[in-house]
Amino acid sequence: MKRFKNVLLVASQAEATKNILERALVLAEENGARLTVMEVVPGLPSGLQAKALHMSAFEFNACFAREREKQLSHEIFPIIDGRLAVKVMVLIGKPFIEIIKAVLHHHYDLVMMTAEGLEGVRGKLFSSTALHLMRKCPCPVWMMKPTQAKSFNGILAAVDPDHSDDTKQALNIKIMDLATSLAQREQSKLHIVHVWSQVRENFYGYSDLSAKQIKQLTYELQMQRRSELIDLVSRYAHMTLDSQVHFLMDDPGVAIPNLAARLHTELIVMGTVCRTGLPGLIIGNTAEDVLRQVSCSVLAVKPEGFVSPVTLPE
Numbered sequence: 001m002k003r004f005k006n007v008l009l010v011a012s013q014a015e016a017t018k019n020i021l022e023r024a025l026v027l028a029e030e031n032g033a034r035l036t037v038m039e040v041v042p043g044l045p046s047g048l049q050a051k052a053l054h055m056s057a058f059e060f061n062a063c064f065a066r067e068r069e070k071q072l073s074h075e076i077f078p079i080i081d082g083r084l085a086v087k088v089m090v091l092i093g094k095p096f097i098e099i100i101k102a103v104l105h106h107h108y109d110l111v112m113m114t115a116e117g118l119e120g121v122r123g124k125l126f127s128s129t130a131l132h133l134m135r136k137c138p139c140p141v142w143m144m145k146p147t148q149a150k151s152f153n154g155i156l157a158a159v160d161p162d163h164s165d166d167t168k169q170a171l172n173i174k175i176m177d178l179a180t181s182l183a184q185r186e187q188s189k190l191h192i193v194h195v196w197s198q199v200r201e202n203f204y205g206y207s208d209l210s211a212k213q214i215k216q217l218t219y220e221l222q223m224q225r226r227s228e229l230i231d232l233v234s235r236y237a238h239m240t241l242d243s244q245v246h247f248l249m250d251d252p253g254v255a256i257p258n259l260a261a262r263l264h265t266e267l268i269v270m271g272t273v274c275r276t277g278l279p280g281l282i283i284g285n286t287a288e289d290v291l292r293q294v295s296c297s298v299l300a301v302k303p304e305g306f307v308s309p310v311t312l313p314e
Contacts, residue, residue, distance in 0.1 A: 004031050004033055004109050005031060005033045005109060006034050006106070006107060006109050006110075007031075007034065007036070007108065008038060008099070008111050009021060009036065009038070009111075010038055010040070010099060010112070011039040012039075017076070017114065019114075020112055020113070020114050020144045021076060021080075022079065023150070025079075025080065025083055029083065035084055035086050035087070036086070036087040036088075036108070037072065037089075038088075038089050038090070039089075039090045040090075040095040040099060041091075043061035043064060043065075061092045065090045065091065069088055069089060072090060076088070096128075096129045096132035096136070096137075097310055099129075099137065100133070104138065104308070104311070104312050105312060108139055110141075111133065111140070111141045112144065113133075113143060113144070114143070114144050114146050115144065115298075126291055126298075130143050131288075134300040135273070136308050137302075138302060138307075140302070141299075142298075144297045145266075145295070151186045151187070152266040153188060153189070154188060154189050154191065154265045155179055155266070155267045155268075155269065156190075156191045156192075156256075156263065156267070156268045156269070157179035157190065157270075158193050158194075158195075158252075158269070160252075161228035161229050162228065168303075170303060170304060171302075172271075173232075174301050175270065175271055176192070176232065176235070178299060178301065179192070180239055182267070182299075183241055184240070184241065188242075189242045189243070190241055190242065191243070191245075191265065192229075192233055193246040193247075194246070195249070195251075195255040195256060196221075196222070196225040196247075196249055197249070197251065198221065226247055229245065229247055252289075253289025253293075256294075257289075257294050260296060265296050266297060267296060267298070267299060268294060268299070270287070270290065271300070271301055272300045272301075273302050
């Protein structure tokens with residue numbers, strides 16, 4: 001976790017912000033990082049001529065943001081208690097767009113915020129803002145469950161090793177680096193999962209393969225996937241970790257949430273995008289399926305070279 005040097009915490013409900021602010025402060029202190037606390041609020045349409053206000057909508061929004069910034073500072077400074085110089089800012093606009101623009105402008109390397117959707121074993125924990133950020137924010141996004149305790153009792157790293165894809169391998173290493181570092185810091189059990197899918201039956205229908213050949217091909221694919229997973233995990237053999245590896249053949253969008261629920265996982269570290277140069281592209285529906293089903297905190301990472309579809313004005 002020493003990689004983060006410029007952290008953005010997105011404020012939400014007071015109690016939820018208090019919990020995540022404590023974690024952000026510790027992270028910033030341990031990393032020698034800068035910390036910014038930001039809130040995004042809706043404002044009046046910029047083109048509105050609000051005569052009753054005796055000022056333009058733009059002026060009203062700016063005034064409102066300044067006043068809310070003072071209130072937010074008053075709310076969080078007792079928690080900070082002089083431990084760190086924290087910057088506070090309030091922006092007006094659509095939350096996920098303003099957050100991503102801030103990341104691009106100020107070069108934040110981690111966004112932390114509280115998930116504010118419905119909870120439950122199969123409830124939707126993540127709001128639309130959270131899902132937009134996980135798809136489109138160029139830096140890692142750490143979505144915290146509002147009721148999360150101060151430490152994580154179980155961490156699940158979801159990886160997809162593939163020696164033929166350098167971008168995917170680099171993303172796997174980033175996931176493992178973060179998950180192993182967190183597991184050590186939290187003294188938590190680390191579960192590492194790779195879910196692989198066998199070649200679809202309709203693929204075989206276009207070939208002249210016999211049942212025996214199909215069985216052999218499936219076995220070879222399984223052995224290759226297992227070997228690639230072992231190679232990835234072995235990179236971390238020097239670390240003192242309480243860990244367990246799970247190698248499953250199933251639909252990843254189903255198996256990962258099910259495993260997380262069965263293990264009572266409190267944090268999943270996973271990639272949400274695997275291609276570079278293609279703005280906002282999701283790995284099929286897998287990441288989306290997982291995020292819509294889990295009820296724990298998620299640390300979502302992107303590969304190097306990811307291009308956000310949200311850009312700064314020229």
